[in-house]
Amino acid sequence: MAKVKSRFVCQQCQAVYPKWQGQCHECGQWNCIEEEAVPVASGPGAKGGGYAGVAAGNVQRLHEVDLVSEAVHPCGISELDRVLGGGLVRGSVVLIGGDPGIGKSTLLLQMVAQVAKTQQCLYVSGEESPSQIGLRAERLGLPREEIVLYSETQVEKILATAAAEKPDVLVVDSIQTLYSEGLSAAPGAVSQLRESAAQLVRYAKTTGTTIFLIGHVTKEGAIAGPRVLEHMVDTVLYFESEAGSRFRMLRAVKNRFGPVNELGMFAMLEQGLKPVNNPSAIFLARPEEQQNGSVIVPVWEGSRALLVEVQALVDEATSGYARRVTLGLDSGRLAMLLAVLNRHAGIATGDMNVFANIVGGLKISETATDLAVIAAVCSSLRNRAIAPDMVVFGEVGLAGELRPVANGEARIKAAAQHGFKRVILPQANAPRAKMRGLTIQAASTLSDALDALFS
Template identity: 60%
Template sequence: MAKGKTIYTCTECGAQAPKWAGQCGECGAWNSLVETIAAPPAVRKGRHAGYAGTAGTLAVQSLKEVAPEETARLATGSSEFDRVLGGGLVAGSVVLLGGDPGIGKSTLLLQTLAALGAGQRTLYVTGEESPQQVSLRAQRLGLDAGHVRLLTETRVEDILATAQQERPQVLVVDSVQTVYTELLQSAPGSVAQVRESAAQLVRYAKQSGTALFLIGHVTKEGQLAGPRVLEHMVDTVLYFEGDSGSRYRVVRAFKNRYGAVNELGVFAMTDKGLKEVTNPSAIFLSRHDEEVPGSVIMVTIEGSRPLLVEVQALVDESHLANPRRVTVGLEHNRLAMLLAVLHRHGGIATYDQDVFVNVVGGMRVSETGADLATLLAVLSSLRSRPLPQGLVVFGEVGLAGEIRPVPNGQDRLREAAKHGFTRALVPAANKPKQPVEGLEIIAVRRLDEALRQF
């Protein structure tokens, strides 16, 4: 392959330079020049070598004339993984899977290839482990990996040449930070190498119709290492979440061109690999033998799935000038706002109290439907008065003290009734027109009205 000309581009302002320098000559940013491949000049065709020369050759059609086609899906052998992918694997799609080291990325994809190997041609490319290490993992997990083809290589040109010979239908590259291309002189893992190597792999997947999985490293902040453009190049971005000390793992979709975003898949790590959890609400609920202050059950929506999670709060007298506000699984700034609303419209002050709020099970709740449950948990802990058992709560709290409705109210109520809850405190706009069997609905419009219920 002909070696392209390399230039150095500033990541801050986009200025280009023929050689590397510590400081950009245009914007003055330090250490912002990265190696890139210079694009060849475009060849213009036509009599006038302008835009009019090619306009007549382009086919333009009305969007209404384009017939929609159902995308064929390939089952991965795991219903939870299929849910996150949007219903299954799509031919020619590119999936980027990120997560902390040791959380189970390679394990999940090795299990997926073993399940697909009986009916599909698969290829597992490892750049971090030896073939013996991958074989030991498959043996430890008890996988039938006889149909899984294995390649140990980091040079992207060799990977693509082997893939053209093997013609796999599913290709896994573990990981994208270890592969490199000879078109660039920078070290593997650099911004330019990751971007150009991923671009070549994506082009091959689109041209050949191969479903491609890319495993990516994450930074200390939990974001994918490398350029942000990597997330724009792929079709689906998945993140592995969960504490390495916990046996439960969550795979969340942050981008999906073939399905819903924020979809959730729950797995349990066992000695035989990752096992899917078909009823995740059960693991996020800790049913206490007796009523406990500061504990509230709420229903959240993750993608298209309603989940019951437990919100716990601990309110204690503060001896600091600035009382602490700590959240785990919830947004910190939103807690401060909710405490201000509780003081202004509920008459309950916490300015001299430390407030700690936690979502049980390592879940992260980003929707506003957790507002009412959070305030009731804080109030329950502050007064040392437990809420009645069998109660489920959801609703958004506005700055004016109103209880605003949340989406998918009917689905949340049906999920609560399915798990045996008997009472539900919900916004008035979410009150169902038809009663839910076995569930008493308490509809409220204002925060003070909700506080008076208990």
């Protein structure tokens, strides 16, 4: 028999301690350490340090491995297929997180209704009753004949039912409600989450079933539970949305079968989540008259370019303390760009409040927006509007130089497709051949770019 002892595990970072303490030394969180019962197996019993009763496995060299690509099956929802890397992959485990009521269950129910036309699906609900799911399907206008439901929270019963039904796609709503009978902890505890996820991942890999797990999120916006949960699965998707907005953004933060940071856009309607095939049209919805402090920049999200609007407002600091406020941008990078603007262009904003915003609630982390942010700040400061048919992009260095960004030609083509006529970009991103209907103005320094903007 295995001996049983207890250990104390941090619920945030999984650090292990021999006894309880108030603060975790690894992540710095307070009151996050809980006791767990851990079975400890006996040590090796064979001579020479081997393991008694365990046969050695077969190894092979890497060049002997058959290079067979995973088959991808579209799920019938275009934006979800884009985020997943083309569609469903056999044996993959996908974790979807998001705020309550943002549309996680709705999206997966719509997906099951589409996939069930050609494949066997099983929707397991640990939070809602079958009648509640049926009412939602009726409200969304989904065909209910092919949707197979099962209401259960014990992971062993779920896997036994899945083994009998043999579904191609298994949806679990949600992972926080599951528990294993082999553990005494309550559902939602770290040990239960880890064990339930491990059993589901093992089932997916051995049977080739595609599994979707819905996860709760904390008040900080991260998926609740141990970080190891995100490491165990193949794909992690996050639902994002601005308060009061009907648009939803599904972002891939981890994907073993597709690009990371891929973005899918959905609109929440009475019939459920509808894919938005042209997200740039959402972010470019602005008044027809020219506005100061507004400029368009093509940003790269996943595998496509999106045209978004960058706004800036420069105002006198009446309180004596200049503020730097950003929405959708890094505030530290804004402060750096203002310092570069002062040093290399002679435009000082030290005694002024500067506010910068990405319209539409999108969060941008790439450096291609540097030139656009500076252009919007100068437009607001000089009270001069930038031409509405112009887009700008490029990274700004500390020496005032313009550095190239990735996928420059794809950004230019995206601007041309939406009717823009002028592009200001770094010299290294200038296309070799002329593009019909576009005026390309390449600049090597920040001063050259500002002269082209306001000439």
